Amino acid sequence: MIYSLCYRMSGSAADAEDLAQETFIQAYQHLDAFRGEAGVWTWLYRIAVNLCLNWRKREQRRVHAHQEWSEQEPSTPGENAGRTQQVQEALLKLAPKQRAAVILTTYDGLTHAEAAAALDCSETTVSWRLFAARAKLKRLLKDQFQTGASQ
């Protein structure tokens, strides 16, 4: 789950591996910060999301990530590969915090309250980020939806 989160946040499998590993290292090193108020997974998500957000700030590797993604993609055959790439590209076009909100709630199934705990913000903020992200994703993925619907 942490690896998937990191992959969707970074768009790069190699970076996701590093980020997932770093998440567990940070968790180990800062075990005293875990007070047990939230579940351990929420705590791990929080560490992972912060690492991914900092990674985005530190490294402007969006183009590189797309290139790498395209190289990985032959493992997903045919038309699905293009659709998958479109989705990942659309996710990467979101603001990082909006992307994190979408990934946590849509892919990992967190409630808004859990996502808020992981993102260290209020539930209202999560709702707004999701609202904005969904509006943008619908625009970006409109073609894909129309293609799918016509099929």
Added chain:
Amino acid sequence: MNDAELNEILKRAPVPEREADYWARFPGRVMAELERRRQAAPAPAKTHASSAWAWTGVLRMLLSRSALAAAVVVICLGLGFYLGFWRGQRSLSNDPQLAAARKYFHEIEALFPNQVQAIVFDQHGTHLVLAQEPNVPASPPLYLKVCGPKGCQRFVTFSGQQIRVSGDVCDVLADGRGEVLLVGRQLVWSGAEAVAEGGSYQVEARALENHL
């Protein structure tokens, strides 16, 4: 396009699979990296010899006002607990710290199955002792509380593991009846009695799971 349709499209995008071997080696890589960083870090003025001990600082906590207030509360609670313990008025079964220790243990064990050698609670915070590989034999977790001249430490550990009590490495052994034996250079203690003296130490040991 509505939200459900958008979700469907989003979920169609899979994450590239890693090989099973990658996940099998993942814990080992994390531990190796931790060890590498530990060795690369400058040695603190006073440190334990064991490489697995990860000491975390409390200074940054003391920097914030809220943390200071929390520290005062913790100190008061600690003092109350200390006095209650030494007077023998309080049993382990009523110890809220035991419940917290159990929660910690289950959370950590879920993260690092068969790697937890000990979880240590002391005045510096919570510390985790993990094996390099997930090869810690499964056995009932034990809860130990050791109070000595330098304060109290609490441990969640297993029979056959070692714990460090005020710098003294002690072997933890438990027999089939759950009686715990603690053997170190300065401390030899048997749990034949519920609470027993171990030189200048006062020790209590119980099965972690029996008191919840």
